[in-house]
Amino acid sequence: MTSVNVDQLSSTDSDSAPLLETKKLTRHFRVGRGLSRKMLHAVDDVDLTIGRQEIVALAGESGSGKSTIARLLAGVYKPTDGEIYYQGQALSSMRSRRDQLAYRSDVPMVFQDPFSSLNPAFRVSHGILRSLKLHRTDLTRSQRYDEAERVVEAVGLAPAGEIMHRYPYELSGGQRQRIGFAQALAHKPKLILADEPVSMLDVSIRIGLLNLMAELRRSEGVSFLYITHDIASARYVADRLVIMYAGHIVESGPTESVLANPKHPYTDLLLGAVPDPRAPLTAAVEGDTGEPPKVIDPTPGCRFRWRCPLVVDECHHITPTRRRLGDNHDAACHVAQPDPGEENLAAR
Amino acid sequence: MPKPILEVRDLTVEYDTGDRPVVAVDAVDLDVHAGEFVGVVGESGCGKSTLLFAIAQLLSSPAAITGGSVRFQGQNLVAMSETKLAALRWRDFSVVMQSAMNALNPVKSIGGQFKDAIMAHDEPVTDDRPAEVLRLVGIDPIHLKSYPHQLSGGMRQRAMIAMALLFTPDLIIMDEPTSALDVVAQRSLMVQIKDLQQKLGFAVVFVTHDMSLVSHFSDRLVVMYAGQVVELGATRAVFDNPAHPYSKGLLDAFPSIRGPKVPLTGIPGSPPNLAHPPSGCRFHPRCPVAFEDCPKIEPELYQVGSVQARCLLHAPGQTHAADPIREATS
Amino acid sequence: MSAVVAGASAPVSSAARRPRGGLLRAILGNRKAVAGASLLLLFILLAAFPHLFVPWLHGDPRAIGDVPLEGPSGKHWLGTTGLGQDVYAELIYSTRESLLIAVGAGAGATILSVLIGVSAAYLGGLADDGLSMLTDIFLVLPTFPLIIVLATYAGKGNLTVIIIVLILTGWSYGARQMRAQAMSLRNRDFLESARVRGERRSYIIVVEVLPTMLSLIVANFLGAALYSVLTAAGLQFLGLGDPNSLSWGTMLYWAQNQGALVNGLPAWALSPGLAVALLGVSFALLNYAFDEISNPALRPVRRRRAKANS
Amino acid sequence: AGCGGGDKPIGNAASSTPPASTSTGGAGSGAYKKGGTVTIANVGGQTWPCQFNPFNPSVNQASNGFVYEPLTFVNVLKNGATTPMLATAFTWSANKDSITFTIRDGVKWSDGQPFSADDVVYTFNLMKQQPALDLYSLWTGAGLTSVAASGNKVTLKFKAPAEPYFFNFANQVMIVPKHIWSTGEAASKPATWANAKPIGTGPFTIGSCSANNIEYLANGNYWQPGKPYLAKVEYPAYLDNNPANLDLASGKAQWGGQYIPNIDKFYKAKSPENNYWFPPTANVAIVPNLDPSHKASSKLAVRQAIAYALDREQISKIGESGYQPAANQTGVVTPTFDKYFDKDALTAAGYDKPNQDKAKQLLQSAGYSSSNPLKLSVITVTGYTDWDASLAVVKQQLAAVGIELTVQDLQQQSFNQKLYTGDFDLAYYSQPGGPTPYYELRQLLYSKNSAPIGKQASSNYERYLNPEVDKLFDQYASADPDTQVKLIKQISGYMIKDVPLIPTTESVDWYQYNTKDIDGWPTQDNPYAQPAPYNIPDVGQVLANLYSKSAQK
Amino acid sequence: MRYLIRRLGFFALTLWAAMTLNFFIPRMMPGSPEQALRDRFSKGGSVVTPEQLRTVLAEFGFDPGKNLMLQYVEYLKSMVTAHWGVSIGSSLGVPVTQLIGDALPWTLGLVGISTVLAFALGTLIGTIAGWRRGGLIDGIVPPVFIVTSALPYFWVALLLISLFAIGNNPVLPNDFNYDQGLSPGFNGEFIGSVIKHGILPAATILITAVGGWILTMRNNMVTTLAEDYVRMARAKGIPNRKIMFGYAGRNAFLPNLSGFAMSLGFVISGTILVEYVFNYPGLGYMFYNATVSTDYPLLQALFLLVTLAVLICVLLCDFAVFLLDPRARTKG
């Protein structure tokens, strides 16, 4: 690992260690059937750190590997390569059921698709109550129920008692999404992996949930990995913004810094595409069709090179690594310019 | 101003659910002029798609038009026979559906689906017209041989739009054509649509629940709430000075990537159940500025400056309050 | 079996929309379901208390009378058999066995389908290949001859044997469907969600997966029950059942062998078949009703006012 | 008695005239004009394989009698009266261990070749060379040692007196043409040879054959002058009774060998020309397992109790609709074998009518009571529905005296397995008989036909072992006719005394005939042959005598 | 392409496994060919020893004493090389190929045609009923066919016989495949007779089988009609008939097709009863007969035939789906 890890460097001491850290996290999927050996590189060499009480927003193109990262962190997928450290302890070393339960209790996940993430055969309270039963063994049955009611109300579903008694098919997509969120809140976790938790909500309700995230972070110290397409909402809640493209993290930095001063051309393109009624239309992206790349058996080189307006020769042969280009702000691009004060750091 | 090509009057659509009918579109009036880009926004479930399908006469049971008329180029589509409609469809107005994955027949090639449309009409189009329109939306005509599942989401949407352009109709109705796409792809597609519209001069009715999306592209904006049009006017005018508390709420709930970071509040409460809509003003249970008349009197669309809004605050002779925002905080 | 296990084609997601608390209400609200359920209820009553329906026989439907081969009359509503037995009484008393076969074989085949289908889907890999193949083999084996072979082998007539045979030959169709559905469930997020929550594998299969498939399981049970009734009747009609048992198929066998039809006694020849058919109809009705309940799109629509869309 | 055929006991010089043709008497050979067709409705349960190998019992029903003929016809219904066929006469040696047939002159095979004593010798020797063809175990069981011809005489020599085998070798062995069977596949594999175009001496030849139907055409070369009268015989392959019965009732088929339920209403009432006659030939009996390992059935008192409890008339009336007459405990089928029937012995033992009290009393003596009821099960064959019906009646009758009977219907194969190896309490069973009661009784009671439990018995399935009875059978072979009658009566006595079998009804030949166009049928008054179309070779006798009324005009 | 090879591999493997079962299952039945033969012999009055029975069977190519594994190997060889031997059951000595050859055309003609007809008709009616959902056809047809699909085959057969074939002036024949007096040939009379004899059995199969297809097709159709692309087709102004068949029908048909292949085994089984009741000399009855007479060679060949037929049909339907559905094509 070279210079590029921007946040405080990892330490083995669990107190000073970041809440969660990944090193060279990689996940490939086999595609095609039978004897096909083609590999889809969903996530490649990802180093990601989430601090305590931090909201990290993860944005990027559809299919760039955001959900895959969340699923890796939640233990749904096993990494092809690399390692995840939770409070300094490697996930792969947690083998006993107790360790695993403890981790699952601390790090729940909100799934992206609310239509498939609730079991249609059970009332929506099922998942919440099960979580409580597994992770809050101190509670009695009725306490669990009260607790469930509390979190359902917290995500803005009222009357909570009635909603909890419904079956998923009786709820709208937005309502289901909030149930998923409530489920993650239920047992006082340390880090919530929220995979596009507000995508189906109307703007108005969306804001309520974003405010809830901020509030939770403030009052209970919960960290978030907030995956979203909606950069504006990321700006609204997140401390740090991480941009992915085709399995790589291409840029990462404090939210305001990234928005104000994007280093990677893809970030530029992405920001330009975000519609904003308050801002005039920018004609930045003429000609780009927005087609995501296929990351099947990639060759070295920048994965954005075909769409990049600034492409140089180097981009075709060398995969760029992340460099520090500003205050806590780094990007993986051969041509990106560092902030004035950061040249020395960027030099290799 | 010339006569509009599409005049929707008093259009009402009900879903038959067994017990109480759901009135998904409630007495909607709407004019669309030639070459105009009309955006229809509103939260999900407020009846936008239903309205579009009602205009295109594409509703199928349990939905049915129970009142009103849809005049297209002077003819009432509601009363028209299916055969006559079939002749009109696609040639004069076409439809782009919400999700191209489902709207394209998965077992037919793109070219085959073009051919079906051509065979259904005796339009004098040349054989390479499909290739031409595909190129127009930026797809290699080689994909005429492809099947839908072989194309990416963006390409499918483009192919749909290309198909809609086949006979260069006067009106294209689009139902959230970009909601399944990535922001970048969405943006690129919107730019292209706008471009084509300006080039070819067709009118567009464009449905979405993404306020920000229409802000850049539409000429006129229709805001729907619970099956009703609650605000109607030039896009800029609505955005600059929303007259209905719901429109205002929508705009206020919008974080922005530019400008100062301000705390935002959403609209409390949840969308109404259309089978049992609230009495009076349908927005009143969630309205920050509701007053005692709201649950009792059903508002109409009142003229407010250059826009129309369905809010009792703007009813002629209303003295209740002059400034809604102030009212909310007092 | 008439090839149709309803629900075969119902979209997988249909299972997802099954009302549970309101199941009874849903059934009561569906005309097919009401008809099917009342028919079934009637048969259950007949099976449980046959003597109530033929009180004058004092529980012996097999009593040999002295007017053989007689047409329907006030005394013998459906006539008499070649041994002078009352056809109506036999008909009523035969309900029990047919119902037992339907329910027993239906349930057995369904359990086997679920076990094999779901295991195949869930275990994946080699186990899946093996189990799928087993399913396919049983699917292509000539069913009826196999039944004949098994029935003769196992010492025929015995009710349990017939039920086992029907289970053995009837499970494969359902297992294929179960596997397909379980496959589609395998990567559904709610299972992942349960795993992330920290649930054990066994809990997930039993508590999270099976209830989700309930609608298919019910449909499968009804289909298998229908198949069992028809096939068992066919077997007995061919004389592969126990000719001394009281069942509709056996009655038909006797009617056929004693020339009921050619002797102008259609009531004897046709009424047991009608009973089989009615029991079958009740299962089929319930089956299709379940389809409708779980997939509202299939419900019949009321005629609408003129201009809807066509 | 009819003309010609003669009522002579086996062994006497036979008359040289062929069997008579009509029941009205009078009309002699050649009295009828030729023409007409008869259609047979007899369920074979399979489609026709179109093979006519007379040595293959699975297919020879369609050829024996039709195409192939025996040396002498033995009439079961007339106490074994003989009719000369391919042999004009026969003579036994004094101790009946050698018999000489005089072979008929002027007979031609249907291909025009002359028939001779060589063919007869060839046929018998073929059976010796190919044991698979020796269906009656003549060379092995009956002790045949040589068959030789000299001129038109053929002599069969046996190790021991062989009169009981006369029925087999004279009546059941079909003579085949040497010139066909000594060449090609017929010679190399006579057992499996299909013989699709059989050459025989019989009244008919195969016209055409399909899986559905065999069409026979009159044999122009037939040796009986003027015969056959009919031009054609149609023999469709019926798979199941119902369609065959329907076709008989409608007159579509004129000759049936069917069990027809409710026959008077269903068949007879349909037309005055529809007739039936069911001559009894053997017994249907409850076969008790006499092996001591079967506690109840091996007890004499139990068997007697059953025999007393049964009301055979009722079994016959309800179970068999009266078509099969009631049997009696002597085992002698009446009226067919009245001559051998010892009515007095039957009455003396009290078996002439049911006696429930006696039965109950016997049961009590054997230690059974209402608190310790006798439970027995009886095996029977699935598909024999009349037996099922009879057993339902039996069950009810036995219940009346306190015996609980369970009826177990078994598929033929399982039934055989159990029957042969002795794995049953009671079995319901019937064997084909012969021209005298000797044949049936010997099969059932002779100890050599038995086997230990677990081993396959050949026909004495109840495992009755009585040296005295064996001795009586042994004496029969060389006895004169009167002694034979006495011997049978003595054996009947053991039937009454030991109750080794409990006959219930008498199995009959199912036979329906329609006289609208066809006549010349065997009847009760003129029983010139067993009348069912499945009786071979009797079917040949009937076919040669049938004529079409319409062809006479 | 890999998909096709996989399918073929599956085909071979399943066939082998099914054939193995087909070999062992009959041999587990009670009784044996010897006993069956003995039984038939003794009915004709012959008395033969067990050795003799064995010689007879050996003459016909069946050696009961032979080691079972050896028999199995020979069986596999003979099945593959189509040397199916001769019957050792009630048609003792008749080549199995001849027996099957006689019966097969009739079964194919009757059962094949009426099954396919039922499928085609059911699909067509189902398409229309689904299309006119809530219409008159849809109101009547599905309920009626729910009832008919639950009727037992043989019962319908008996009913038809009692309605049309018996009584004072029967309209149609109740048995056989053609009038006995006729000789097969390509003449009007014969063909007419064949058709007349086929009407009732075919009607039986049609009545009981068509309902299932109607109902599944209708339900598929209803689900398909709710798809956006159907609405889209209407939006394009494509004529209704074309949408009904070309868009909705075709897509709804695909799942039905594999269902058809899968259910073929059941169909074949059901026809045994039809052939039995109508005395129709086809394979179904032969199957029954071969089973009850322990006719191993015939049974084996029949088993093979049916297994093959169903397997091939499954395979063909797979290929058809493969051709009709481009999605399946690229999956592999």
Ligand SMILES: Nc1ncnc2c1ncn2[C@@H]1O[C@H](COP(=O)(O)OP(=O)(O)OP(=O)(O)O)[C@@H](O)[C@H]1O
């Ligand atoms: N189980 C899987 N098997 C095979 N490929 C997968 C699997 N899961 C994800 N992928 C592939 O990995 C890539 C990344 O997928 P991922 O879901 O992480 O994207 P994402 O960034 O979350 O996209 P979106 O914004 O659409 O949710 C995609 O190309 C996807 O097709």
Ligand SMILES: Nc1ncnc2c1ncn2[C@@H]1O[C@H](COP(=O)(O)OP(=O)(O)OP(=O)(O)O)[C@@H](O)[C@H]1O
């Ligand atoms: N089949 C139906 N039966 C009853 N109600 C229905 C049915 N289909 C739609 N609705 C109701 O009609 C209303 C309008 O639906 P519509 O699809 O037009 O909404 P929309 O504005 O397009 O929403 P979205 O933005 O989610 O597409 C909704 O409240 C919905 O619940």
Ligand SMILES: [Mg+2]
């Ligand atoms: Mg994702």
Ligand SMILES: [Mg+2]
């Ligand atoms: Mg919509």
Ligand code: NI
């Ligand atoms: Ni208001």
